[in-house]
Amino acid sequence: xxxxxxxxxxxxxxxxxxxxxxxxxxxxxxxxxxxxxxxxxxxxxxxxxxxxxxxxxxxxxxxxxxxxxxxxxxxxxxxxxxxxxxxxxxxxxxxxxxxxxxxxxxxxxxxxxxxxxxxxxxxxxxxxxxxxxxxxxxxxxxxxxxxxxxxxxxxxxxxxxxxxxxxxxxxxxxxxxxxxxxxxxxxxxxxxxxxxxxxxxxxxxxxxxxxxxxxxxxxxxxxxxxxxxxxxxxxxxxxxxxxxxxxxxxxxxxxxxxxxxxxxxxxxxxxxxxxx
Amino acid sequence: xxxxxxxxxxxxxxxxxxxxxxxxxxxxxxxxxxxxxxxxxxxxxxxxxxxxxxxxxxxxxxxxxxxxxxxxxxxxxxxxxxxxxxxxxxxxxxxxxxxxxxxxxxxxxxxxxxxxxxxxxxxxxxxxxxxxxxxxxxxxxxxxxxxxxxxxxxxxxxxxxxxxxxxxxxxxxxxxxxxxxxxxxxxxxxxxxxxxxxxxxxxxxxxxxxxxxxxxxxxxxxxxxxxxxxxxxxxxxx
Numbered sequence: 001x002x003x004x005x006x007x008x009x010x011x012x013x014x015x016x017x018x019x020x021x022x023x024x025x026x027x028x029x030x031x032x033x034x035x036x037x038x039x040x041x042x043x044x045x046x047x048x049x050x051x052x053x054x055x056x057x058x059x060x061x062x063x064x065x066x067x068x069x070x071x072x073x074x075x076x077x078x079x080x081x082x083x084x085x086x087x088x089x090x091x092x093x094x095x096x097x098x099x100x101x102x103x104x105x106x107x108x109x110x111x112x113x114x115x116x117x118x119x120x121x122x123x124x125x126x127x128x129x130x131x132x133x134x135x136x137x138x139x140x141x142x143x144x145x146x147x148x149x150x151x152x153x154x155x156x157x158x159x160x161x162x163x164x165x166x167x168x169x170x171x172x173x174x175x176x177x178x179x180x181x182x183x184x185x186x187x188x189x190x191x192x193x194x195x196x197x198x199x200x201x202x203x204x205x206x207x208x209x210x211x212x213x214x215x216x217x218x219x220x221x222x223x224x225x226x227x228x229x230x231x232x233x234x235x236x237x238x239x240x241x242x243x244x245x246x247x248x249x250x251x252x253x254x255x256x257x258x259x260x261x262x263x264x265x266x267x268x269x270x271x272x273x274x275x276x
Numbered sequence: 277x278x279x280x281x282x283x284x285x286x287x288x289x290x291x292x293x294x295x296x297x298x299x300x301x302x303x304x305x306x307x308x309x310x311x312x313x314x315x316x317x318x319x320x321x322x323x324x325x326x327x328x329x330x331x332x333x334x335x336x337x338x339x340x341x342x343x344x345x346x347x348x349x350x351x352x353x354x355x356x357x358x359x360x361x362x363x364x365x366x367x368x369x370x371x372x373x374x375x376x377x378x379x380x381x382x383x384x385x386x387x388x389x390x391x392x393x394x395x396x397x398x399x400x401x402x403x404x405x406x407x408x409x410x411x412x413x414x415x416x417x418x419x420x421x422x423x424x425x426x427x428x429x430x431x432x433x434x435x436x437x438x439x440x441x442x443x444x445x446x447x448x449x450x451x452x453x454x455x456x457x458x459x460x461x462x463x464x465x466x467x468x469x470x471x472x473x474x475x476x477x478x479x480x481x482x483x484x485x486x487x488x489x490x491x492x493x494x495x496x497x498x499x500x501x502x503x504x505x506x507x508x509x510x511x512x513x514x
């Protein structure tokens with residue numbers, strides 16, 4: 001392959017330029033931001049309380065850009081958190097998600113949240129607000145705030161409908177060090193409330209979005225980021241990696257066997273027909 | 277093998293036509309491989325029907341194929357025969373693997389960027405006169421409401437744009453507002469991302485539904501300011 005490429009490049013400058021464009025394209029592809037969080041399959045129990053556990057290193061890190069929330073009122077024109085690093089693990093039963101982001105100060109009102117679509121209907125990333133031409137579904141929000149020190153399991157379907165669920169399944173734990181928040185959310189992959197909770201099947205891509213509030217106060221003592229005034233992301237993908245699946249190879253081997261048998265029978269028939 | 281030469285040439289010519297000539301016809305586009313496959317299958321079916329119309333042509337058509345498959349008196353083609361007999365099961369296996377193996381990639385997204393607007397938003401003309409004052413006022417509204425995402429330079433690179441996917445439209449790009457009528461922009465600004473039909477994936481769009489915050493007249497002025505600032509003209513049918 002390389003040798004072929006070299007030969008081409010000797011042959012003409014145009015080919016060399018074409019290869020350069022191709023390589024540049026590949027490099028751009030690599031530099032692109034993540035589109036999916038992949039929860040690596042690991043042996044339990046998951047490190048749901050320890051953001052520095054070695055197990056997190058086995059999970060690839062995804063990075064997502066954040067925007068100040070300007071989609072609906074009340075807006076904010078600039079938010080503290082610009083990027084979010086995300087890792088995730090699953091042990092087949094539970095899932096844990098580790099958020100990591102820079103925040104210059106630790107404040108009681110520092111908070112973060114994950115958002116998921118619930119069920120098969122698409123939901124708008126802004127709290128599942130109604131869409132004009134598409135029937136939307138609800139969202140499931142996992143919320144953590146520094147001063148609460150726990151995870152809150154919430155539901156919403158449209159603005160002003162955000163509510164804490166009657167059944168709480170989410171745990172959360174935050175740890176602040178060196179200007180960085182590390183927040184872990186965890187939950188069982190499935191719950192008994194599929195109408196309100198996100199359900200995670202191994203190998204299946206679902207939608208996830210993020211929100212972060214910097215709990216700092218302005219000169220007058222008011223929170224700068226609160227409620228809808230936060231850093232947000234659009235929908236991205238989330239997948240709990242499944243145990244390795246070799247069924248594709250088995251089906252391919254079966255199909256090859258069938259094709260061979262078909263050839264064998266066909267040629268035998270043809271030969272018989274010719275000699276008769 | 278003389279009888280088979282013509283059908284093979286025909287197949288190759290049709291493949292080359294579909295693959296390289298059709299996409300270059302003005303207003304055309306590259307054909308998906310599944311469609312090319314379908315056309316080639318139809319061609320093969322046609323060839324088979326043609327050659328099996330009479331007993332004579334049927335034998336002339338199938339004879340060489342039979343001889344090739346059974347390997348009798350084909351001499352130097354024996355190697356090609358073995359190659360076909362080995363490659364066919366491999367190809368079947370490969371196809372099966374490709375269609376049954378679990379993909380590791382996120383679902384492909386074919387989002388339509390400019391889907392058709394509802395009927396009531398087609399062909400509306402801007403009721404606001406295109407005067408320097410109105411354009412300037414529109415640019416002021418644009419700076420206040422639109423520029424955080426769409427950018428002070430109308431390039432889609434405002435300070436709030438980075439987290440949004442799909443990214444805010446770049447109005448200086450000739451494939452955005454320059455291809456659209458003012459009426460279309462009016463719909464998109466008024467109804468926002470949530471107003472899109474399903475092919476526009478409304479659940480992903482961060483475009484606000486400005487009808488709840490801005491009067492229609494402001495929206496029309498924003499449209500004037502937007503075209504002027506981005507150095508584009510609306511599409512017209514005259």
